[in-house]
Amino acid sequence: MSLERIGLTQLKDKVISAQDAARLIQNNMIIGMSGFTRAGEAKAIPLALIDQAAQHPLKITLVTGASLGNDLDKKLTEQGVLARRIPFQVDSTLRKAINQGQVMFIDQHLSETVEQMRHQTLEKPDLAIIEAVAITDDGLIIPTTSVGNSASFIEFAEKILIEINTSVSTDFEGIHDIYIPSQRPSRAPIPLTDIQQRIGTRGIPFDADKVVGIVFNHTSDSPSNITEPDADTQAIADHLIHFFKDEVRAGRLPEDLGPLQAGIGSIANAVLSGFKTSGFHDLKMYSEVLQDSAFELIDAGVMTFASGCSMTLSKACGERVFNHLDNYKDKFVLRPQEISNHPEIIRRLGIISINTALEFDIYGNVNSTHVGGTKMMNGIGGSGDFARNAHLAIFVTKSIAKQGNISSVVPMVSHVDHTEHDTDIFVTEQGLADLRGLAPRERAAVIIQHCVHPDYQASIFDYFTRACEKGGHTPHLLQEAIDWHINFEKYGSMKI
C-alpha cells in the first residue's frame, strides 16, 4: 500500500481489499470500467469478481472504453459473468460467446457511449471501477495509461471504486487533459482548435462521497501484440507515403499533412512507422490509441506531438517511454475518448484517418467487423468516428487473406460499417485507389486496377463489366455478388 497516493485525507480510510470491493458488485448491475485497448483497465477487482462468481454466479453489463488487457474479457466470459458488453472487444473467447448469442454485444462508435448515457439513450452505470495513478489532494483522480470513458463513468455512476496501480509512476500526473461536454441544451462549443491545446483539468473531478472503496494493484498493462511490418505492410506504407508526397506537391495537403489518425493493429502501425524514413517532419497525431509507432516517430524527431485517449505499447517501447516520461511529457496528451473521437473536433481539424478494413467492395463500402456478414470480429471501434468526419478517410488492408482463399476486395461487402459516402482512399499492397470525386462506376475501375490481387483481378473485372451491361448507378449482379461470400462459407475459398 502506498497511502501517499491518496491525497484527499477523507479517503485514506476507504482502502479495502479487492475481494471486499468485488462483493459490492451485484447481479444485473451496469459496471462502467476504465480500460482502452489493453491500457489502464481495473485489474484486481475484476479478478476478484471472477473468483467470487465461481461460488456465487452473477451477470453484469460491462461498459468500458474499449478492449481490455490481462485476459479479463476472456476470464469474465469463461466464468459466465457477462450478460452484456459495450462498446468494443477483441478477445477470442468473448467473440465466440458473442457469436453464439450468449453475450449481447453493443458495437458502438466509441465517441458515443457516454454521450448516450448522458442523455439517457443508454443506461448509466450503477458502479464505476476506475484505475488511477493517484488521487490528488485537490480532489482529482489521475488516470493511468488510458482515459477512455472514465471521466464520464465517474460523473454518472452512483458509486465509485478506485484501483490505484502502484506499478505506474506518479509522473503520469500532467499527461491527461479532462474535458467533458456539458448537458444539452446549453452546450458550448468544444474549444479545442489545436491538437496540443489543453482545454480541461489534469485529472478527473469527482464526488468523494460516492467513493465506496479504494483498492491497490501493482499489475502492469498487457503489452501490445503488434506483429512486425512485413513486405505487404511495407508496400502499403510506401504507396501511402508516395500519395501524401504527391498531394503536398499538388498543393492539396500542407507539408506537415495535418493531424493524422491511425487505427489499432499491425497494418496501421506499420504505415505510421513508414513515416520514419519518409522525409516528412513536423507530423502531428490526433488519434485514439497511441501505439509504438507514435513514440518511434517522436523519438525520430519526425512527429512533434500526439494526442490520444490511451497508450498501448509493446514491452520494449513501454519501458523506454514509461521510464523516461520526462522526455515525452510535453509531446503527448491523453484525453477522454469522447474528445479524441469527437465529430466536432475531427471535422474542424481536418484529420487524415487511416483505418484497417476487413474487406471493401469495388464501390467503396467497407466491412470492418463481420466475417461473412454474420460473425463479429472485434467491433467498429473509433473507425466510424474518424472516417465519417475526416478530411481524408483512408482504409488499408492486404489484398488477400487465408492463403489467398479470401479476396479482401469483393463485388459487394457482406456487411457495411463505412458507406461509399464516407471513404476516400483505399490501399492494399497492390496499390492505391483514389476515389475522391468519383461516381460508383469510376470508383470500381480504379479499385480493380490498383487494389485487387492478381489472382482475383480478372474475375472481379469480369463481374463489373457484366454488371455494367445490366445497368444501374451501382451495377450489381446480386446472386454473383453474394456467391463470393457463400463460396467461402461453403468451400473455404472465393476462388470456386
Added chain:
Amino acid sequence: MSLERIGLTQLKDKVISAQDAARLIQNNMIIGMSGFTRAGEAKAIPLALIDQAAQHPLKITLVTGASLGNDLDKKLTEQGVLARRIPFQVDSTLRKAINQGQVMFIDQHLSETVEQMRHQTLEKPDLAIIEAVAITDDGLIIPTTSVGNSASFIEFAEKILIEINTSVSTDFEGIHDIYIPSQRPSRAPIPLTDIQQRIGTRGIPFDADKVVGIVFNHTSDSPSNITEPDADTQAIADHLIHFFKDEVRAGRLPEDLGPLQAGIGSIANAVLSGFKTSGFHDLKMYSEVLQDSAFELIDAGVMTFASGCSMTLSKACGERVFNHLDNYKDKFVLRPQEISNHPEIIRRLGIISINTALEFDIYGNVNSTHVGGTKMMNGIGGSGDFARNAHLAIFVTKSIAKQGNISSVVPMVSHVDHTEHDTDIFVTEQGLADLRGLAPRERAAVIIQHCVHPDYQASIFDYFTRACEKGGHTPHLLQEAIDWHINFEKYGSMKI
C-alpha cells in the same frame, strides 16, 4: 428590369441577357449553381444554355445545393448537357440517365460538398450561377428561397453570374444568416449554440470584380408536390408522437423535445403535421428543408422557430408565407447547407432526426438510395449528416410497397446508407421499434414484432429463427437474405 435591385453602382452596367450569360458556359466547365429541393435555383440561364446546347453541344459538371425545380435536371439531361451531377437529384429522366451510366452522379452528404471543395478533395467551380433577390449597396448578395451551397460557390468560383428573381419580394432580406467555416488549419468553433442564433451576415459577401453578368428572371420556384397524409402516414405520425410523449414522461426528453429535423417527402411532412394536434408546444426545428408542415406548426402556435437551408412549399402555403413574410420573419432563418447539416452543430444541439427509409433490415441498417442494391432513386441527401450525429436517429417508411410485393423490412438491405451503429428508432404504420442499447439479435426481435407487415411477419420471423440457430452476432443466411431481392427482381414480388 428592376435596376433598383442592384445596390452596388459598379454592377448596374453588368446586366446582360440570359443568352449572353449562357454563352459564358464552356464545354467541360464545373458550374456551381444555386438551388435546393426546388427552391432558389437559377432559372433563366440554364434554360438559355439548354437552347444553345441544341446548336452547340457541350458537357458540364453541375454542382448544386440539392435537387432543382422547373424541370431543369430533366431538360439538361434530355439535351445531353450533364456529364457529372453533384450532390443530389430527384428527377426521373436524370435518374434514368444515371442508372444507364450516361451521367456520373456523385451522391454526397450535403454538408460535405463545399467542405471538399474548400480543401480540394473536389474541384472548385469555374463559374457560379446564383439566384438572388437583390444585391445590396453594402455589397451583399441576398439569396432567394434557398441558401444551399451558394455562399461557398460564390467564394470559390472564378466568375459569378447572378440571376435576380423579381418574382421574389425584397422582404426576403433579413431572412438569411450566412456563415462560412474558415480554411483549416486555423478554424474556429462554429459559434452556434441555439437554433435562433444569428452568427453571420444577412447576405453573401462577394468580390464584385468576379461578376461577369447579371440576368433578370421573373419565374417562381416549382411548388412542392407533397401528397396529402393518408391512413398509413397518419399511423406513423401517431406512433411517433406516442413515443415522444412516453419519452417526456420518462424524463428522457425535455417537454419541447429539443430541435427536430425532418427529411423531405410526404411521410416526414405528414409526421410533422401530426404535431399540430399533439399537445406539444414550443417546438423548434433545426432542419434542412422547411416544408409546409413547418409553417403549419408555426401558424398553429405549436412551433416557435425553424432553421433550415431552403423552403419548399406547396402553392397554397407559399402564397400564405411569401405574401405575409412580416408575420414569419422572426420565426425562421435560412442558413448555408453546410451549417444546417453540420456534424458539429447536429451533435452539439442534440437533434431528433426523422428521415424516410427506402428499406431497412431486421438489424437496423437502412437503404435510402438504391432499389435492389443497384438502381439509384434520389440520393442520400442530408439524412446521413443528421442521422450520424443526431441525439435520436429515427427512420420512417410504410411497411410495404408496390401493392405489397415489396416488404420495406427485409433480412438484409441491398445497399447500406445508414449503418446499424447509427440508427435508433424505426417506425412503420404497424408500430415503432426502439433499438436503443440493443444488440443485433434483440433489435431483430423488436423490429419483427413492431414494424413488419403481417403479410411478411411469419416468413421474416422464420428467417431470423433459423439464422440464429446457425449463429453469429448478426445471424444471416446469405442465400436466403439475397433471395428476397432476387425474387423481386425476377418475379416482381418478395412473396415468392
